[in-house]
Structures are given as structure tokens and as C-alpha cells.
Amino acid sequence: MKKIVVEGLKYRYPLTAELALNDVSFEIEKGEFIGIIGRNLAGKSTLCQALMGLVPHFYKGAYGGSVTVDGLNVAQTEICELARKVGLVFQNPFTQVSGSKMTVYEELAFGLENLGVPRAEMMPRIESAMALLGIERFGKRNPFDLSGGQMQRMAIASVIAMAPDIIVLDEPTSQLDPQGSEEVFQAIQALSRQGMTVIMVEHKMEKIARYSDRVMLLDHGRLVDFDTPERVFSRDDLAQYGIAAPIFARICQGLGIRTPQTGLYPMTLDDAYDQVVNWHE
Amino acid sequence: MKALSLYQDNGTLIHRVDPISKLLYIAAAIFIPVVLTGFTAGLAMLGLSLMLLVLARVLRKVVPLIGFSMLVLISVVIIQGLFYAGNRQVMFALGGVHFYREGLLFSAAICVRVLNILCAFALLVLTTRPSDLIESLVRQGLSPHFGYVLSSVLQIIPQMTGTMETITDAQRSRGMETEGSLMVRLRAFLPLIGPVVMNSLVSTRERSLALEVRAFSSRAQKTFLNEERVSTSNRVIKIVLLAAMAAAVAWRVVS
Ligand SMILES: Nc1ncnc2c1ncn2[C@@H]1O[C@H](COP(=O)(O)OP(=O)(O)OP(=O)(O)O)[C@@H](O)[C@H]1O
Ligand SMILES: [Mg+2]
Numbered sequence: 001m002k003k004i005v006v007e008g009l010k011y012r013y014p015l016t017a018e019l020a021l022n023d024v025s026f027e028i029e030k031g032e033f034i035g036i037i038g039r040n041l042a043g044k045s046t047l048c049q050a051l052m053g054l055v056p057h058f059y060k061g062a063y064g065g066s067v068t069v070d071g072l073n074v075a076q077t078e079i080c081e082l083a084r085k086v087g088l089v090f091q092n093p094f095t096q097v098s099g100s101k102m103t104v105y106e107e108l109a110f111g112l113e114n115l116g117v118p119r120a121e122m123m124p125r126i127e128s129a130m131a132l133l134g135i136e137r138f139g140k141r142n143p144f145d146l147s148g149g150q151m152q153r154m155a156i157a158s159v160i161a162m163a164p165d166i167i168v169l170d171e172p173t174s175q176l177d178p179q180g181s182e183e184v185f186q187a188i189q190a191l192s193r194q195g196m197t198v199i200m201v202e203h204k205m206e207k208i209a210r211y212s213d214r215v216m217l218l219d220h221g222r223l224v225d226f227d228t229p230e231r232v233f234s235r236d237d238l239a240q241y242g243i244a245a246p247i248f249a250r251i252c253q254g255l256g257i258r259t260p261q262t263g264l265y266p267m268t269l270d271d272a273y274d275q276v277v278n279w280h281e
Numbered sequence: 282m283k284a285l286s287l288y289q290d291n292g293t294l295i296h297r298v299d300p301i302s303k304l305l306y307i308a309a310a311i312f313i314p315v316v317l318t319g320f321t322a323g324l325a326m327l328g329l330s331l332m333l334l335v336l337a338r339v340l341r342k343v344v345p346l347i348g349f350s351m352l353v354l355i356s357v358v359i360i361q362g363l364f365y366a367g368n369r370q371v372m373f374a375l376g377g378v379h380f381y382r383e384g385l386l387f388s389a390a391i392c393v394r395v396l397n398i399l400c401a402f403a404l405l406v407l408t409t410r411p412s413d414l415i416e417s418l419v420r421q422g423l424s425p426h427f428g429y430v431l432s433s434v435l436q437i438i439p440q441m442t443g444t445m446e447t448i449t450d451a452q453r454s455r456g457m458e459t460e461g462s463l464m465v466r467l468r469a470f471l472p473l474i475g476p477v478v479m480n481s482l483v484s485t486r487e488r489s490l491a492l493e494v495r496a497f498s499s500r501a502q503k504t505f506l507n508e509e510r511v512s513t514s515n516r517v518i519k520i521v522l523l524a525a526m527a528a529a530v531a532w533r534v535v536s
Contacts, residue, residue: 054490080499088494095487098495099440100432102412109506111494116501119508144440158495 003166003197004028004051008065011046011055020046021055022221023065028199030165033192035212035229036201039242043221044201045091048168051199052088053079070165084115087164091171093151096158097143104146104154105130105139111162129161132187148175156184166197173202185211209233209246209267217241230264248272255279286411286435287342295337295404299510300414301421302518303405309522310401314394316529323393330400339407343400350399354392361388411435416505425503429492441481448476 004027011021020043028034036044049055053074056063067074070085090096101107108126117125130136133153138146146154152175159167169188173181185207192198202208208215209229217224217232219241225232233245234253244250249265249272252258257275259266266272290296310330314323334340362372365384372382405414412432419428452472458465492498 049490052494054493058490058493078498079493080496083494083496083499090487090491090494092487095484096491097488098429098433098492099436099488100412100415100429102410102436106412106506111496113504113506114496114499114501116499116504119504119506122504122506144436144443162495 001030002027003030003032003070004199005068006050006065007068009050009067010062010064011050012062013046013059014061016061019221021050024218024221024223025065026216026223026226028197030197031192031195032213033189033198033211034200035208035215036199036218037203037205037208037215037232037243038218038224042218042242044218045170046221047218048088048170048199048201050074051166051168052086053077053082054088080114083111083162083164085165087159087162087167089156089159089167089169089172091174093148093155093175096155097151102142103140104135104143107143107154108158108161111158115162125161125163129157132160132190133157134183134187149177149180152176153180153184156187160191164196166199167191169198169200169202171201171203173204173207181207205233205244206246206248206268209249217243229267230259230262233267234264252276287406288410289337289339289342289407290410291338291408293337293408295333296408297510298408298518299515300405300409300417302515302522303409305519305522307398307401307405309526310397312526313529314397316526316533320390320393322529323390323397327393327397327400330397330404333404334400334407337404337408339403342407343403346399346403347396350395354388354395357391358385358388361385361391413507416507417509419503420505420509425497429497441477444480445477448480 006027007025009021009024010019012019024047036047038044046055049058050067051069051074055061056075057079063075069082072082072085074082098107098110101110105126108129109122112122112125127136130139133156135150135153135157138150138154143151143154152172156169156172167188172188173184176184181204188198188200189211200208200212212229214227215229215232216226224241225235233249238245245253245265246267248269249267252265252272252275255276257266257272257279258264259271259275260278266275310326314326316322331340334343361384362380363378363384365381365387367383367387368381370382371379372385373380412435415423415428415432419425449469452469457469457472460466
């Protein structure tokens with residue numbers, strides 16, 4: 001089932017000359033884990049916001065083509081309607097704190113109160129979202145007293161509690177240490193396995209290669225490639241787009257080791273290990 | 282983080298009374314002494330407020346408030362005691378200056394009224410979480426947008442002072458003088474306010490995006506995480522307060 005269909009999407013922010021998104025088309029199936037990569041200002045955040053309807057409803061600007069999410073045409077659907085289907089986590093955790101709630105627990109309830117979720121249903125949802133992101137201990141803290149990493153976990157949990165079909169995460173682990181990022185990726189993967197469609201912008205290529213089903217490479221507002229991590233990271237023109245393949249892929253490339261079945265470089269530590277061992281024998 | 286609130290979390294009986302009842306109490310504390318002129322009603326109300334403040338274990342917090350208002354009130358007493366237009370009867374003389382009975386009574390009435398209002402408000406402010414107060418107003422039909430503005434101001438102002446401190450520290454560490462005479466402080470303030478304002482403008486846009494994502498503009502009937510406190514005791518409190526106000530009016534009309 002097609003969850004997201006984007007056709008010929010073009011978008012320009014008001015008062016700017018360049019297109020932030022230029023003729024982007026793709027389709028995403030239900031339950032896929034999609035990684036979005038690209039250099040700074042490639043248009044990744046703009047694309048995320050286009051899936052949620054913030055582009056064009058919030059920013060206005062020039063819009064062409066169409067984005068269809070779960071059968072709804074985004075350009076003709078209000079943001080609050082889309083918020084029932086799509087959750088969006090932004091880059092900066094600090095500005096995602098609603099600022100009207102005194103505790104983390106209440107902060108997670110904010111979106112649910114707005115959606116009109118019955119009180120009895122709220123609490124299990126909030127508690128499971130907190131448990132998934134490992135922030136149960138902070139339930140009674142003031143949201144502004146959290147560290148950057150804790151705030152980032154809270155921002156993700158706040159969106160997950162709203163139980164969207166599709167979750168879009170824009171660099172959700174920028175404030176987390178390696179251990180914390182890994183935990184968050186595992187949590188998101190768990191949701192993906194339960195059938196949630198995941199779209200994640202991330203600069204940590206090793207993680208993208210390991211967790212995504214498909215990778216979308218953006219550059220200057222254009223969709224350069226949208227394929228499996230092996231194929232995208234085996235391109236020989238990655239440097240041109242400001243991307244460095246995952247470290248394991250680069251090592252194998254240096255050694256000239258490919259996975260024999262596909263002719264592509266291995267992406268993850270385990271795959272690389274297997275191939276290096278084979279190569280030695 | 283220091284929240285912008287005087288709330289004292291003592292968890293007493295008074296803390297559990299719902300905010301609307303406390304608002305109604307403020308109304309009664311102002312209304313009843315105005316309707317029933319004379320000292321008794323005002324003093325009785327004041328006594329009741331002080332008793333409730335003691336029950337809520339927040340009297341200690343009220344003392345500085347009263348102390349501060351005393352400064353103003355004492356000057357009122359002195360001025361009215363000396364110069365009130367209706368002054369006839371000398372009460373006492375202090376170093377050749379005459380204080381009159383009428384003026385002193387008049388100013389005493391003002392004092393009782395001011396202290397009354399102060400204590401009633403203190404009872405609300407010191408024993409109610411601001412977010413609870415706003416939430417119950419939203420339940421009563423206040424626009425959620427306006428409610429949000431109220432509660433976010435309480436959270437975001439301390440936030441901004443936090444940013445201000447961070448930026449001051451950053452600038453001081455680069456060798457800028459930020460302390461000393463008024464001129465030095467003023468000169469330090471200008472480069473400080475720029476980043477703070479820019480910072481908050483950018484955050485404001487980002488935050489309004491984030492609010493949209495959390496369905497803030499949704500037209501669905503809002504629900505609340507906290508249960509509404511509709512206990513019988515709260516209903517009784519409201520009825521008693523309304524009855525007391527009605528009784529005051531009736532008394533005034535009859536007598
Ligand atoms: N609010 C805005 N107003 C005007 N132009 C904007 C706005 N936000 C982004 N742009 C422009 O749109 C283009 C794409 O920006 P976008 O933020 O989508 O990039 P990005 O890939 O998310 O970058 P980063 O990796 O730095 O987050 C850039 O040229 C940027 O200058
Ligand atoms: Mg971005």
C-alpha cells in the first residue's frame with residue numbers, strides 16, 4: 001500500500017529566488033524505514049515539512065506538484081487534520097517544548113489534549129512513549145530543566161504519544177551521545193517493525209545504512225537517488241553531493257571488496273566482516 | 282529553572298480546593314466588606330483569610346507582602362490623619378502635630394480593605410499552580426489560545442532571562458565589561474539585547490511550527506490530562522460563598 005506519494009513537488013520559500021525543492025517525485029510504502037541524506041541546505045528539512053503540510057500552509061510561498069499522504073492531498077488538507085496521521089520531530093529540541101506545561105508528563109499530554117484523546121487513553125499512551133524513549137524517570141521534571149539529549153528524547157516521545165501512522169524525524173539525535181543515538185534508533189526501529197512508516201533525516205551514515213530500508217539522496221532541492229543503502233552508498237559520485245559513505249563501505253571500497261551476489265560494497269560492520277573473512281580465505 | 286510563580290507546594294487541604302472556588306473567594310472578600318460598610322465585616326473577612334493562610338502554611342510568604350504594603354498604608358494613615366477633609370475631633374497630638382479621629386478612621390477602613398484584597402489574592406497565588414488556574418479557566422470557556430499565552434509567558438520569561446545570562450557570560454568571557462557604573466552597564470546592554478531578541482524571534486517561529494504539529498489549532502473538543510475537581514466539598518464551598526454574598530446584599534437592603 002502506498003503511504004506517501006509525491007509527484008513533481010516544487011517549492012520556493014517566500015522572498016527567496018531559488019527553489020528549495022525542485023521536481024521531487026517518489027513513493028513510500030507503509031511500514032518502510034526511509035533515510036534522507038544530503039549536504040546542508042539540500043532541502044531535507046523542507047521536504048519533511050512538506051509531508052506535514054507546514055510547507056505550504058505555514059510558510060506560504062510558491063508550490064507546485066502534489067503530496068499525497070494516506071490518500072489526503074496535503075495542499076488541500078489542514079495541518080491539524082494531518083497531525084492525526086503524521087508526526088514531525090524537528091531539529092532543535094528546545095523550541096519544541098510547548099512552554100505551557102510544568103512537567104514532562106504533562107508536556108507529552110499536550111498533543112493528546114489538543115486532539116481530544118479521552119483521558120483514560122492518554123495515560124497508557126504517555127507512559128509507553130516515555131518508556132520507549134527511556135525518560136520515565138523525568139516525568140515530574142520541568143521540561144526546561146532537561147539536558148539537550150533528554151529534551152530530544154522528550155520531543156520524540158511527545159510525537160510518538162500522538163500515535164501517528166507516519167513519523168518524520170529531522171536529525172533527531174543531534175544532541176545525543178553515541179549510546180543515546182543508538183537507543184533512539186532502536187526505539188524507532190521497534191515502531192517501524194510495528195508498522196509505523198518512518199522517515200528520518202540523519203547525518204550519521206553508518207546508522208542510516210544499518211537501519212533504513214531505502215535511502216533518499218537530496219542535493220540542491222533535487223532528488224538524486226532513492227534506493228537501497230547498498231546501491232546509494234556504492235555510487236562513485238557521492239563526494240560530489242557532500243556525502244561520505246559509511247566507514248565500513250569506504251574501507252571495503254579501498255580494499256576492493258564487494259559482496260559477490262550484488263557487486264556492491266558491504267554497508268554494516270557485520271557484512272563487512274563477513275566479506276573480509278571470505279576475501280582472506 | 283526558576284519558574285515565574287509564587288506557588289508553594291505544601292499539599293494542604295487549601296491546596297486541593299479548586300482554583301475557581303478561590304477566585305470566587307477573592308470576589309467575596311472584596312464584595313462583602315464593600316456591601317456591608319463598617320469595620321466588622323472587613324475585619325471578619327481579613328481574619329478568615331489569615332486563618333486560611335495559616336491552614337495552607339503560607340503565612341510566612343504573606344508577611345513580606347504585607348510589610349511592603351504597610352509602607353504605603355502608613356503614609357496613607359498619616360496623610361489622612363492630618364489632612365482628611367472631614368477632620369473635626371482631635372484624637373492625639375504628636376510633637377505639636379494633631380491627628381484627627383475622622384481621618385484615622387477613614388484611613389483604617391482603607392487599610393482593612395487593601396489587606397483584605399491582598400490576603401485573598403495571596404491565598405489564590407500561593408496555593409494554586411498557575412497552570413492549574415489557567416486550565417480551569419480554559420475548562421470554563423477561556424480560549425485555549427489565550428490560556429496558552431498566559432501559561433507560556435510564565436514559563437518563557439524565566440527562559441529568556443536564562444538566555445540573557447548565557448549571552449552575558451559569553452560576552453564577558455570575550456572581555457566585555459558588563460558590570461560597574463550605569464554607563465558601563467548601559468553600553469553592555471545594547472549588544473546583549475540584539476542576540477536575545479533575535480534568538481527569541483527565531484524560537485518563536487520554530488515554536489509555533491512545533492505547536493501546529495502538536496495539533497494546537499485542532500478544532501476537536503479539547504480534553505484534559507488532569508481530572509476536573511468536581512468534589513461535593515468544592516461545590517459546597519462555591520454555594521456557601523455565593524450565599525454569603527447574597528446574604529450581604531439582603532442584609533444591606535433590609536437594614
Ligand atoms: N524559513 C525559510 N525561509 C526562506 N528560506 C528558507 C527557509 N528555510 C530554509 N530555507 C532555504 O531552503 C533551502 C533548503 O533548506 P533546508 O533547511 O530544507 O535544508 P536542510 O537540508 O534541512 O539543511 P540542514 O542540513 O542544514 O538542516 C536552503 O536554501 C535554505 O536557505
Ligand atoms: Mg535541516
